Amino acid sequence: MEIIAVKELSKSFEYYTKELGVRNSIKNLLFRKTLIKEAVRDISFRIDQGEFVAFLGPNGAGKTTTLKMLSGILHPTSGSVSVMGYNPSERKNEFKRKFAIVMGQKSQLWWDLPAIESILLNKYIYQVEDVAYRKSLDELTELLQVHHVMNVQVRRLSLGERMKLELIASLIHKPQLLFLDEPTIGLDIETQKKVRDFLKYYNEQHKTTIVLTSHYMKDIEDLCSRLILISDGQLIYDGNLKEMNGAMNQTKVIKLKFTERVKLEQLQTYAGIRHAEDYQATLEIPKEQVNAVSRELLARLPIEDILIEDIPVEEMIVSMYQRKRAQ
Numbered sequence: 001m002e003i004i005a006v007k008e009l010s011k012s013f014e015y016y017t018k019e020l021g022v023r024n025s026i027k028n029l030l031f032r033k034t035l036i037k038e039a040v041r042d043i044s045f046r047i048d049q050g051e052f053v054a055f056l057g058p059n060g061a062g063k064t065t066t067l068k069m070l071s072g073i074l075h076p077t078s079g080s081v082s083v084m085g086y087n088p089s090e091r092k093n094e095f096k097r098k099f100a101i102v103m104g105q106k107s108q109l110w111w112d113l114p115a116i117e118s119i120l121l122n123k124y125i126y127q128v129e130d131v132a133y134r135k136s137l138d139e140l141t142e143l144l145q146v147h148h149v150m151n152v153q154v155r156r157l158s159l160g161e162r163m164k165l166e167l168i169a170s171l172i173h174k175p176q177l178l179f180l181d182e183p184t185i186g187l188d189i190e191t192q193k194k195v196r197d198f199l200k201y202y203n204e205q206h207k208t209t210i211v212l213t214s215h216y217m218k219d220i221e222d223l224c225s226r227l228i229l230i231s232d233g234q235l236i237y238d239g240n241l242k243e244m245n246g247a248m249n250q251t252k253v254i255k256l257k258f259t260e261r262v263k264l265e266q267l268q269t270y271a272g273i274r275h276a277e278d279y280q281a282t283l284e285i286p287k288e289q290v291n292a293v294s295r296e297l298l299a300r301l302p303i304e305d306i307l308i309e310d311i312p313v314e315e316m317i318v319s320m321y322q323r324k325r326a327q
């Protein structure tokens, strides 16, 4: 079932530049120059129920602007958006009850109160019935293991604890759609993993559609089967992570560790040296040559360890952004 349908969506902002100084301020008042920023340009995509989609782009690509249009905070300049059958711009209460937004950098919890108070407030705002509320709360606190901090003032919580409670507050009404903006930002590795495990389980269990933006590639690789990439307001890729791997990864990386110091000249017969220093080297080799080159390396050099890997997802994505800029 289709949850989000975005068609030829664009958003432009009008803004003004302001020069410094009193004289310029007066000049600006009289002859203000209007500039137009096309933050989102003609993008189209569809997302089905239960999908866990990464929505990525470099800084200023238009991600927040798009998410704001999907949640009804901003009106599109042109094009259409349908979310769960609603036009988000109409901001119907019924629509607002069906989705949630979690922002890693912005809290929705009352700072001076225990989180349970904010969660309870959401129960009333979203009109969740007592039995459903109890069930949701028990499930979420159990999964996230936060019983012991429910009654602690939010300002006293660690970042990880707060993030988990943000998730509970957002999911207490069982939204069909969840927008997650940098949910693991600033968290330690162990807590990042716990949050990821929770999101994976929750998505599978409840078929909640999740749209995630994150700068951590581990979030994307572990959670999202599909990737929507935007750059400079335009859609540059929409597809499976594995397919992108196949299409982009025409080369593999060979990481070598040596038992003795190896000179650069000994490696120079191979094109694609990414890095070489004394006891280690990294080469980038076309896929079809990997077997032959590995055999030759093992025969010719004092190798302690050899590792053959795909190009990291992060690098593939960055090279997609670069390709787009070069067009």
Ligand SMILES: Nc1ncnc2c1ncn2[C@@H]1O[C@H](COP(=O)(O)OP(=O)(O)OP(=O)(O)O)[C@@H](O)[C@H]1O
Pocket (backbone or CB within 6 Å): 013, 014, 015, 037, 038, 039, 057, 058, 059, 060, 061, 062, 063, 064, 065, 066
């Ligand atoms: N109200 C506004 N007025 C003028 N320009 C704006 C406005 N809001 C956003 N922009 C511009 O639109 C572009 C896209 O912004 P947006 O916040 O959507 O990017 P983003 O992909 O979310 O970036 P980031 O990862 O840095 O948060 C940026 O160049 C930004 O400066």
